[in-house]
Amino acid sequence: MIIHIALFCWKDAISNDEIEKSLEDVRSLKNKVGGLIDVKCGENFSKWNEGFTHAVVVLAKDRTSLDAYRKHPFHEDVARRIDKMEEKSIGIDFED
Secondary structure (H helix, E strand, C coil): CEEEEEEEECCCCHHHHHHHHHHHHHHHHCCCCCEEEEEEEEEECCCCCCCCCCCEEEEEHHHHHHHHHHHHHHHHHHHHHHHHHEEEEEEEEEEC
């Protein structure tokens, strides 16, 4: 299984509605891409957040499935939107 984690720190002007809409779109990819086991998104409540307020966790069957997720046209659209919204982000991928 492949675990993909993305952490986001948003630009000041970005509203909660914009964030939630984007994360909901990411969640919807679970049903659009074969090989995804689960997609979780949420607000980070840790006091050690370093400004990263939201996270996405994708569980994929294998690297091919994760690549299909990344290359899916709907994901590419959401990723472009998120890129414009974020101040910075961190991506982490590992195999379990």
